[in-house]
Amino acid sequence: MPVTDVQRDLDNLTLTITAEFAAPVERIWQIYADPRQLEKVWGPPTYPATVVDHDLTPGGRVTYYMTGPEGDKYAGYWRIIAVDEPRSLTFEDGFADLDFNPKPEMPVSRSTFTFTEHNGGTRATYVSTYESAEALQQVLEMGLEEGATLAINQIDELIVS
Numbered sequence: 001m002p003v004t005d006v007q008r009d010l011d012n013l014t015l016t017i018t019a020e021f022a023a024p025v026e027r028i029w030q031i032y033a034d035p036r037q038l039e040k041v042w043g044p045p046t047y048p049a050t051v052v053d054h055d056l057t058p059g060g061r062v063t064y065y066m067t068g069p070e071g072d073k074y075a076g077y078w079r080i081i082a083v084d085e086p087r088s089l090t091f092e093d094g095f096a097d098l099d100f101n102p103k104p105e106m107p108v109s110r111s112t113f114t115f116t117e118h119n120g121g122t123r124a125t126y127v128s129t130y131e132s133a134e135a136l137q138q139v140l141e142m143g144l145e146e147g148a149t150l151a152i153n154q155i156d157e158l159i160v161s
Helices: 025-033 035-039 133-141 144-153 155-160
Strands: 003-009 014-021 049-054 061-067 073-084 088-096 108-118 121-130
Touching: 003 144, 014 133, 014 144, 014 155, 025 035, 025 108, 025 121, 025 155, 035 049, 035 061, 108 133, 121 133, 121 144, 133 144, 144 155
Parallel strands: none
Antiparallel strands: 003 014, 014 121, 049 061, 061 073, 073 088, 088 108, 108 121
């Protein structure tokens, strides 16, 4: 399993997930840069993602929806803040309605994904920062930690195929 550590920090309003992959940084970056590959790892296995828009440039937007086992759909968006290909990506990550309009009543995080060389492969650090402890607690109660861990653990299968 690629995920090696998960840290909840309610004082700093962050959820940090660390994972290690037996692939170079450039290969891990490509998963996020290619919408068809991203679809295979963004949602947990029972909620696969469909990426609709994918513009990984500052100011760009990624929109997607995840489809549950009963056909229920949940949409989200990324608003890209910074890109340092292939080392890091920072974006605002939020919930949306099915027309990809942000849902203001739902938490938004500032997420930074960092990829560094480590032991001949890649260490990925996923940090999501929330505006309040309540917002972080809300997404934790929704199963974010488990869902993100399951989603990230799918990357191994993708990089060996």
